[in-house]
Amino acid sequence: MGSAVFTPASLFASGEQGGWYDPSDLTSMWQDSAGTTPAAVNSPVGKINDKSGRGNHFTQATTAAKPILRQSGALYYLEFDGVDDWIASTAVLPLTANDNATVALALEMTSATGMVIEHSTSADSNNGTYYVYRGGSTTWRPQARGTVTSNPFFTVSAVPDKAVYTNQFSISGDVVSTRRNKASVGTGAGDQGTGNFGSYQTYLGARAGSSLFSAMKIYGVVIRGALTADPTALEDYLAAKSGAY
């Protein structure tokens, strides 16, 4: 008897908050933000549905700012241009059940700096937030904030950097940790203050849709309002979607 095939849906089986975004599933995306014209390769994507079952879909109504769906062999990705592309949760994405979060990304970063994903318009000033920022060609800079900001700097491979990054945050535990392709690249233990994560829009590709744009290829994103004790199965799943390893 074989074991069940892993999908990120299992990470939400206990009611965890969050979202799962899968550019390889063309039935989960549309060219328009209303979700009426199906996605097509080499066309802009105005809506990508959340496959976690939580309904936290991402939309972008300005075509110039939409990522473009690309195909490379059997792989699919959203291409963000690093100029004006971004997409965000249509409504607030609640992570209010606790003070833990896992943010796993399969991506190829091509710009040396840029906001990959941010919970709220600014995780520097809003409480109960996180971001994942590329602070330099070899600098991975995750951040979490309860009422105090903790933002360690981790050294990673230079861009272009294709990898699966798993970031975990615990506000009361004062943990900001990152794994790259299943290997730890660092853990920060700075004080994050208190409180749970909040309900904010989550932005992919830029800060608040207005600055710090990232040039990157997104092969998959999983946001989970909980720590993930062993993310190996998730990482392997995202690696298969991206060819990262």
Added chain:
Amino acid sequence: MAYTDRIPFVIPAINKSDADAVFATMDPDFGGAGSFSVPLNATGAGNPTHWGSYGPVETGAYAALTGTNAALKAYLDSRPAKSGITPPSLGVVQSFKQTALLGAPGQNFWAFLTANGLKRVEPVI
């Protein structure tokens, strides 16, 4: 719908409302008025003198953008109606076409800026 690859566009700040009106109608989605969102000037600091946009347009829109003023006006008038959005007048279309800088599909945005003596105005984190 068929789209071009990304195209660089730049508009002087004083004519941004013309570009907003053209793109509000041209964009098949409802957010076209927000297309010119990249602040630009000669130094990369201070107030923007120009605004940029970098994205795909429908192939029919590209043909209209590179055609005559009348052709672009006719294309915009032919677009499906969107609530709250009225196609711009011929005068607005003429003003847009006279002042907009239009690159080619697939052209690098940053190289386009450099060629036109512009830089992005952006804060650092």
